Amino acid sequence: MTQVELCSQFKKRRTHSPRPLEVGAQVLLFNARKASRKGSKLQQTWLGPYTFKNITDHGVAVLQTLNGVILGQKYNVKLLKRFIERPVEGHTEHVIPTQQEESSKAVSCSEAGATVVCEDQASNAEEMSDTDEDQPSHADHMSDTDSVKYNKTSALQYFNPVDHEWQTEKAKVVAKRPRSGKKHPTFVCLPVLAKPSKIEPMRGDGNCYFRAINQALFGVQKYHLSVRNAIVTWMVEHHEQIKKHFGESYLENSGMDIDGKCATEVEILSTAAILNTNIQIWSKSGSSMKWLCYKSETLGQVSMTQKCIYLCNNSGVHFDYVTYPGQ
Structure with missing residues (x-):
């Protein structure tokens, strides 16, 4: 042939x-x-x-x-x-x-x-998320109320930030404003939740927390007063829940409606309740830095999404917005 x-x-x-x-x-x-x-x-x-x-x-x-x-x-x-x-x-x-x-x-x-992750990253995340018997000192200015509920992250979690669809829905609920800043990126493969490597710095004028929430909602910082007012209004309307967890005198003595007043864990949990979205904060817990999860269900609001808002609180008194974890 x-x-x-x-x-x-x-x-x-x-x-x-x-x-x-x-x-x-x-x-x-x-x-x-x-x-x-x-x-x-x-x-x-x-x-x-x-x-x-x-x-x-x-x-x-x-x-x-x-x-x-x-x-x-x-x-x-x-x-x-x-x-x-x-x-x-x-x-x-x-x-x-x-x-x-x-x-x-x-x-x-x-x-x-x-979600696709490497074994090396998973092991690093497990080391960072080991349980610690010491009580967390999240911020010097925050109250030490025993009834406040937050959870350390489990052995392995993934970075699942809010996206453009979430922005469009929640921005109208909180501040009645359209989204005007840049869109949040959409991750095809979610990275392991580890130490923050990329952050969006917030101005340190006492409004840093509200600026960070505004960054999550609108992609900019300039509407932070509207966000503050929305959170305070929700706290007043749900004063029974606030009194149950933080005492009867908190709303009267907090002065949280004043521009430049630093937020506490009360405002963090209230934000999670308003947005029906859990808030993860990279902060000091005992002798090490860990992710602390402030859940919306603490104040009676069940989270409607698996996405979270990620913030960084390295100093204990200042918040920045986290855009990416790990290397």
Whole structure:
């Protein structure tokens, strides 16, 4: 058989056609950025999982995260492959189809399957989040009321900040103003919650906390007085809950309606209740720095979102807005 005949038979051979992807299927996205760059050995070969939303007339796919966020960029279907999920030893483990083995530093997915982190980062987060028997001294100016509820973060949590959709909804509720600043970024893969590495500095004029909340809501600091007034108004309207946790004289003696008055944990918990959003603060707890979570349910408001507001309180008296944790 000549070489031409062999070549002809090779081209006519039957090849296995993969099962087509249906709408709603979970898929993995090939990390083309890793393939085109040097020094990317520790990066993921496959990203995801994502939900296959639809396909356009040009053969490109529209993907959606497991949290319901549609990716702005569309991808060729050749870069996708089906994501397989199977139970392993009594729990559900997300399994990548065995086309390419990952390195020994394999990444682990979160319970929801939407977060991808490295083992090294996870171990660092666990070290930072070890429980401490000492009582937290969050800020010198904050009250030491025993009834206040906050939680140290668990062994492994992920940075899941508020996004543009949250801004649009909550900005109208709190200050009746449209969003005017820059949008918050949307994370495709949530990073591990670790020591803050990127912050948005707030002006130190006594309004730093309200400026930080304003940064979360509007992307700017200039509406901090409107945010302060909204929080104080809510505290007055819910004075029974405030008295229950912080005593009868707090509202009369706090002077929180005065411009430049520093916020306390009472205002932090009130903010969480107004926004139905938990607030995580990187602050001193005992002899070390940890993430402290102020939950909206403390004052009777159940959190309606898994997203959080992240603040940094290194000095004990000043707040900055956290935009990214870790390295």
